[in-house]
Amino acid sequence: xNILEKITQNQAAFSKSEKKVAEVILANPQTAIHSSIAxxxxxxxxxxxxxxxxxxxxxxxxxxxxxxxxxxxxANGTPYVNRHVDENDSPDEYTNKIFExxxxxxxxxxxxxxVHVVNRVVDLLTQAQKISFFGLGxxxxxxxxxxxxxxxxxxxxxxxxxxxxxxxSCMNCSAGDVVVLISHTGxxxxxxxxxxIARMNDATVVGIxxxxxxxxxxxxxxxxxxxxxxxxxxxxxxxRIAQLTLxxxxxxxxxxxxxxxxxxxxxxVKDTLRGSRYEKRGD
Amino acid sequence: xNILEKITQNQAAFSKSEKKVAEVILANPQTAIHSSIAxxxxxxxxxxxxxxxxxxxxxxxxxxxxxxxxxxxxANGTPYVNRHVDENDSPDEYTNKIFExxxxxxxxxxxxxxVHVVNRVVDLLTQAQKISFFGLGxxxxxxxxxxxxxxxxxxxxxxxxxxxxxxxSCMNCSAGDVVVLISHTGxxxxxxxxxxIARMNDATVVGIxxxxxxxxxxxxxxxxxxxxxxxxxxxxxxxRIAQLTLxxxxxxxxxxxxxxxxxxxxxxVKDTLRGSRYEKRGD
DNA sequence: ACACCAAATGTAGTAAAATTACAACTTGAA
DNA sequence: TTCAAGTTGTAATTTTACTACATTTGGTGT
Numbered sequence: 001x002n003i004l005e006k007i008t009q010n011q012a013a014f015s016k017s018e019k020k021v022a023e024v025i026l027a028n029p030q031t032a033i034h035s036s037i038a039x040x041x042x043x044x045x046x047x048x049x050x051x052x053x054x055x056x057x058x059x060x061x062x063x064x065x066x067x068x069x070x071x072x073x074x075a076n077g078t079p080y081v082n083r084h085v086d087e088n089d090s091p092d093e094y095t096n097k098i099f100e101x102x103x104x105x106x107x108x109x110x111x112x113x114x115v116h117v118v119n120r121v122v123d124l125l126t127q128a129q130k131i132s133f134f135g136l137g138x139x140x141x142x143x144x145x146x147x148x149x150x151x152x153x154x155x156x157x158x159x160x161x162x163x164x165x166x167x168x169s170c171m172n173c174s175a176g177d178v179v180v181l182i183s184h185t186g187x188x189x190x191x192x193x194x195x196x197i198a199r200m201n202d203a204t205v206v207g208i209x210x211x212x213x214x215x216x217x218x219x220x221x222x223x224x225x226x227x228x229x230x231x232x233x234x235x236x237x238x239x240r241i242a243q244l245t246l247x248x249x250x251x252x253x254x255x256x257x258x259x260x261x262x263x264x265x266x267x268x269v270k271d272t273l274r275g276s277r278y279e280k281r282g283d
Numbered sequence: 284x285n286i287l288e289k290i291t292q293n294q295a296a297f298s299k300s301e302k303k304v305a306e307v308i309l310a311n312p313q314t315a316i317h318s319s320i321a322x323x324x325x326x327x328x329x330x331x332x333x334x335x336x337x338x339x340x341x342x343x344x345x346x347x348x349x350x351x352x353x354x355x356x357x358a359n360g361t362p363y364v365n366r367h368v369d370e371n372d373s374p375d376e377y378t379n380k381i382f383e384x385x386x387x388x389x390x391x392x393x394x395x396x397x398v399h400v401v402n403r404v405v406d407l408l409t410q411a412q413k414i415s416f417f418g419l420g421x422x423x424x425x426x427x428x429x430x431x432x433x434x435x436x437x438x439x440x441x442x443x444x445x446x447x448x449x450x451x452s453c454m455n456c457s458a459g460d461v462v463v464l465i466s467h468t469g470x471x472x473x474x475x476x477x478x479x480i481a482r483m484n485d486a487t488v489v490g491i492x493x494x495x496x497x498x499x500x501x502x503x504x505x506x507x508x509x510x511x512x513x514x515x516x517x518x519x520x521x522x523r524i525a526q527l528t529l530x531x532x533x534x535x536x537x538x539x540x541x542x543x544x545x546x547x548x549x550x551x552v553k554d555t556l557r558g559s560r561y562e563k564r565g566d
Numbered sequence: 567a568c569a570c571c572a573a574a575t576g577t578a579g580t581a582a583a584a585t586t587a588c589a590a591c592t593t594g595a596a
Numbered sequence: 597t598t599c600a601a602g603t604t605g606t607a608a609t610t611t612t613a614c615t616a617c618a619t620t621t622g623g624t625g626t
Contacts, residue, residue, distance in 0.1 A: 015603060033351055037584060047605045052585065063584060064347065064612090068316055071351045072358035085535055091402040094539065098532050099393035103386045110382035119374040138431050145424035149518055187560040214561045235432055235553075237531045241524055248520045249381050252368055256377065270518075277470040278497045298574060320613060330576045335614065346613060347583095 003069040004029065005104075006058055014057070017046040021054045025070070033071045037063045098237070105227050105238035106245060112226040113246065121206050121221055122253035125150075128178040128204075132158040134166045135182035136191060138236040142182050142208075142243045149251040152269045153258075163190045170194050173203035180206045184229070184239040186213025195219055208243055286352040287312065289341055297340070300329040304337045308353070316354045320346045381520070388510050388521035389528060395509040396529065404489050404504055405536035408433075411461040411487075415441040417449045418465035419474060421519040425465050425491075425526045432534040435552045436541075446473045453477050456486035463489045467512070467522040469496025478502055491526055 007022050014022055021044040025032045032040060041048045055066035084101075085094045125131060131150055133143035140161050147159035160166045167190075170179060179198040183191050186209035195205050195218035207219035216222045227242045255262060290305050297305055307327040308315045315323060324331045338349035367384075368377045408414060414433055416426035423444050430442035443449045450473075453462060462481040466474050469492035478501035481488050490502035499505045510525045 017604065034348075036582080038582090048584075049586085049606090050604065053604090064350075065317075067347075068350065068354045071354040075355035075358040085539070087539065089539065091405070091536060092398045094535050095396060095398055095401055095532050096393065098535055099389055099396075099528055102528050102531070103389050106382055106386050106389075110379065113378060113382075115375045115378055118378055122374070138428065141424045141428035141431055144427050145421065145523070148421050148424060152518065185560065189559055189561060192561070235435065235531075235534060240428070241527060244524060244527070245382060245385050248385070248518075249378050251518060252377055252381055253374060256368070256370065256372065276472055277468065278472060278475070279470075300575065319611080321611090331613075332577090332615080333575060336575090 002073045003058060003060075003066075004073045010058070014054075017044075017050045018054045018057065020044045020046055021051055029070060029074055033067050033074065102238055102241055105242060109225050109227050109242035109245065112224065113249075114224070117221055117223055118246075118249060118253065121223060122250060122257055124178050124204055124206070124221070125250060125254055126257045127176070128155065129174075129176040130156040130158065130178070132166075132169060132173075132177070132179045132198075132203075133182070134160065134179065134191065134194060136161075136163070136188055138240050139182040139184065139243065142240050142247065143180075145244055146180065146182075146247045146251075149247060150254070153251075153254060153262075154265065163194075166190075166194050167197060170198040170203065171201060173198050173201040175202040177201075177203040178206060179203045180208065181215060181219070182208045182243055183213075183215055184210065184227075184236055184243070186210045186215035188215070191215055192218055208246055285356045286341060286343075286349070287356045293341070297337075300327075300333045301337045301340065303327045303329055304334055312353060312357055316350050316357070385521055385524055388525060392508050392510050392525035392528065395507065396532075397507070400504055400506055401529075401532060401536065404506060405533060405540055407461050407487055407489070407504070408438075408533060408537055409540045410459070411438065412457075412459040413439040413441065413461070415452060415456075415460070415462045415481075415486075416465070417443065417462065417474065417477060419444075419446070419471055421523050422465040422467065422526065425523050425530065426463075428527055429463065429465075429530045429534075432530060433537070436534075436537060437548065446477075449473075449477050450480060453481040453486065454484060456481050456484040458485040460484075460486040461489060462486050463491065464498060464502070465491045465526055466496075466498055467493065467510075467519055467526070469493045469498035471498070474498055475501055491529055 004026070007026060011019065011022055021040070024040065024044040035043070037048050037051050041051045044051065052063055055063050058066065058069075060066040060069055085097050089097065133146040133150070135141075135143040143159055144161075147157055150157045158169055160169060173179065177198075179194075181191055181195055186192075186207065192215050195207070195215060198205050199218065199220070204221070205219045207215050207222045207224075209215045209219075209222065209224065211222060211224035211226070216224065223246060225239070225242045225246060227239045229236065229239050287309070290309060294302065294305055304323070304327045307323065318326070320331050320334050324334045327334065335346055338346050341349065341352075343349040343352055368380050372380065416429040416433070418424075418426040426442055427444075430440055433440045441452055443452060456462065460481075462477075464474055464478055469475075469490065475498050478488050478490070478498060482501065482503070487504070488502045490498050490505045490507075492498045492502075492505065492507065494505060494507035494509070499507065506529060508522070508525045508529060510522045512519065512522050
């Protein structure tokens with residue numbers, strides 16, 4: 001298990017001084033592996049034994065062993081960790097932190113995706129008479145994006161931002177229709193209601209939401225994404241990126257299921273854009 | 284450079300005792316990284332300084348440093364690579380490929396971002412009288428998302444999907460207004476025209492687009508993102524994720540610039556959602 | 567075959583690093 | 597206030613790595 005992630009996750013369980021150590025290490029793990037316990041203690045402004053205890057808390061045998069684990073984590077593909085933005089961060093720092101924590105979240109999301117459900121949902125979508133994408137707030141733009149992908153497939157696709165339109169649209173559903181509802185928390189009342197309306201009218205309801213949420217309970221299928229969100233920012237960030245990527249997965253599954261001829265069709269759709277663009281040499 | 288390979292290659296240049304050490308390490312590198320210099324010396328049937336010299340010959344600072352290098356070599360996990368989806372991929376395969384190549388693209392994007400421009404644009408945005416976000420096609424949902432972020436900041440924000448509305452809106456611009464235009468290719472004619480209109484009316488035009496594109500040339504500031512796109516899919520995927528992340532960066536920069544009191548305000552905005560949601564225990 | 571030199575290796579002492587044991591603080595509840 | 601549990605630091609100890617120097621090895625020229 002990646003020890004950098006472990007540090008981030010356990011952060012709550014650390015004591016005051018241990019948090020200082022965690023901070024220093026996360027801020028610059030490359031420096032950490034080349035420091036002695038004394039240097040690191042000084043940098044963190046704690047005593048040497050505290051650093052040692054910190055290492056043990058992370059199930060390592062001691063400081064040198066900890067450094068080995070850390071070195072491996074750094075070499076191990078992703079050094080990306082969900083580091084929270086700090087008030088005093090420079091533009092360089094917050095830019096990198098956001099990119100990195102987005103990548104880290106995607107990694108978490110990837111692991112939480114249930115591939116069997118993905119496959120089943122792709123099945124449903126390819127056979128759907130009509131596909132609807134609904135979301136509110138930040139998830140509205142995700143639904144918007146889904147519309148942009150799926151309309152290319154020459155299937156009737158519906159997307160509304162307005163909750164009344166969403167409700168009415170769901171009232172008109174019938175068997176064979178698929179309604180995809182997007183919500184990070186899965187607690188938005190009107191979306192839960194929409195799920196109920198759609199199901200009453202025999203539509204299949206797919207939720208891209210948090211497992212065990214009220215919304216999840218009303219869905220026929222749930223594509224759950226467990227993504228840590230930096231609540232300090234009071235804005236949905238990582239969650240919607242994960243949702244969008246999942247939409248990509250569904251769209252890709254769709255095209256693969258439809259086979260090669262269908263891809264030709266997508267190419268034609270894309271090619272019609274040419275007239276609206278300035279030529280690129282060799283395009 | 285992988286130190287295990289280095290050992291194998293240099294083997295000829297080693298002395299007799301050094302060869303013994305190399306052998307023992309290559310035979311069981313996992314054991315080696317958890318041994319002390321004394322243990323390793325005994326296992327190789329040489330003296331401790333010989334082991335130390337062996338380490339230095341491989342351009343490391345000493346035995347502990349050597350162990351770090353070795354640990355990293357062993358943890359040689361594949362970093363995320365842009366692997367293209369293949370026709371015959373299973374759901375498991377294409378799901379993972381998409382997540383991984385999205386992460387790889389974000390890494391590329393991160394490196395291509397010019398932090399100075401980010402900082403300058405954040406400056407402009409915090410001082411703007413009015414901010415507009417425009418995009419077409421897939422970039423429309425990115426602009427939509429930007430709207431969702433920036434309206435929370437209590438600044439006049441404008442977003443239209445309709446190109447006529449976009450044009451008219453830009454005609455009404457004046458000095459102090461910022462227009463953010465989003466386009467992966469930067470070749471969409473109507474967006475380039477909008478850039479021109481906005482500039483004619485003294486607005487500052489920020490492009491989130493490809494460097495050196497026709498759109499980039501019309502912008503006051505360009506936040507260029509060089510993201511590889513899997514053209515086989517005929518759909519924009521990675522590019523818009525990178526754009527969204529950049530929007531997150533700008534929004535974050537904005538809130539940081541505005542300081543702590545402003546964050547309180549964001550919290551209040553978020554808290555108003557509570558009434559629209561089902562309660563979560565302990566929330 | 568012997569002496570000699572350079573390279574290689576080992577020994578023993580030294581310095582540095584990590585760990586332990588214990589003492590001195592905090593903190594929160596009775 | 598006092599006590600106990602938990603946290604942190606100080607100082608001594610142990611382990612580990614490194615250095616300086618001594619010894620050995622193996623090769624070369626006489």
